[in-house]
Amino acid sequence: MAGSPVQVTGTVLTTRRVEAYHALTVVAPAVADRFRPGHFVTVGVGGPHTSMLTRRAFAIHDVKPDYGGTVEFVFSVRGPGTAWLAERRARDTLDLVGPLGRPFPLPRDPCTCVLVGGEYGSASLFVLADVLQRRGCRVDFVLGASSADRVFGALRARRMGETTTLTTEDGSLGMRGEVTDVLAGVIADARADVVYACGPMAMLRGVTAVCAEFGIPAQVSVEQAMACGVGICMTCVVPVIDEDGVTRMVRACTDGPVFLGERVRFDDVGTIPFDALGAPGGRHG
């Protein structure tokens, strides 16, 4: 089945530090072959007899043809699982499942795209930018984070983007503030047709609100804690308005992670909206 995920034991090719983040490149030809921008992989952490049972999900940052195909993902150390990953060295092996999720939908005709990344969410945007540019699209970047060392890929964005706008909350790089403060200006200047965004939920909500003002679609890639990444654990749900207008709790891993921003009920993330299908005391279809 084309595009279906595979499980591989991949060899770590390189490890590197990128500012505040870590990046691992793993030889995984079967994953690289099937990759589309927006896909993610899950990684088993802690080795063969691990006490950490849930898989860690990471957006794929890059795929390269070396050694039959490699995938690279970026992460920040947040707990014992990512700390274990940060200790991996070249030639160690990693248990990967991927590619997973629904990739970014691509425009049929050339258009102008603004790519917005928060923290290391920008990692998944560069392969997207590459595909968009090959289709004749104009790409502008807006990247932001709390401080300069947490802005991922500023250099690459400057090299690839028609324009690149950087924001930091402490003002250590680019404009002081958040990506949503500058996004309206970038959209207006570029006459953007579509926005792609990846980053923290609060940022995606802001990006979606700005896009709504301009009446352009926002394709957002959400980050939700998940245990399996393949759609069976039912823990990564977000309230999303379906095509029939009904809100359903859908899985970020298999129904997303990319959603049309206006469909995601950001204000209700972390709750079951009273009007969601099957909500307690609510509608039943």
Added chain:
Amino acid sequence: MAVDLRSYLGHVELPNPVLTASGCGGTGRELAQFFDVTRIGAFVTRSITMVPRAGRPTPRMAETPSGMLSAVGLQGPGVEVFAERELPWLAQRGARTIVSIGGGSVAEYTALARRLAGAPGITAVEVNLSCPNVEDRGRVFARDGSAAAEVVASVRAATNYDVPVIAKLAPDVADVVSLARLCVDGGADALSMINTPLGMSVDVDTMRPSLAAGTGGLSGPAIRPLAVRCVWQVHAALPGVPIVGMGGVMTGRDALELVLAGACAVAVGTALFHDPFACQRILRELEELLQARGFDRLADAVGLAHRPAGAGPRNRIDLEESSL
């Protein structure tokens, strides 16, 4: 020589003893991307409810040492959509399907069993007794033997005579053996254990419970000793009743442990989240382990740990609930 892995739940024959645990295999389609769901003993569905359920708010999951807390809240589309879309998909592929059902009252369980009674492709019905009883201030059925027995009896009565009814028991009850006995007296053809015991964790950074629901079901290897204990005690008390053992099975060795304690089939749950191929791997490992120990048939290993140790007296095994 290949080991005869056939397993029997009542009169129903399964080609091998490895099942998915309820709520850990999605609809079957998700796992079908990785392996052929007809190759495992049976596919056990998530607990099907009468009406659609949105489930619990997020976060629904927290990792704990060798385990996982989860509070999904039986999210699902309801029995109608299940019977129209999910069950036929499994049936078309020839998967043996054990349908888990969950309800808030005896009447709801009965209505579910009745709705599913005519549906083709059901190998067995599993009654999830760890649901809160709305008629008893939310006390779960498994904690009240008579309510559990009443549910089992009404489901048994509403289900086709040739479809076994399996009662799924929780370990965090006063006396799992008496609960098991009441369920069997109520008409259960088989038992499955264990459902997840209730646990909780508090995030010391946010200083709030890790799960939005506060408490959640604990699963994974952390609860395997609980599962072995329950299977052991119930098999000792009711040796003729088939038991589906589950609780933290990650490898073939873990599966064999439950088999030796008295389980005739083993379900794989949380391991699937870690490794989508876990079912086949565990089946392969179990077969190799049985072969290495000289077994021709899986059935010969079921409950074998209960045999007297060497020449020691048979009644040395302590079946009391207390560990004193």
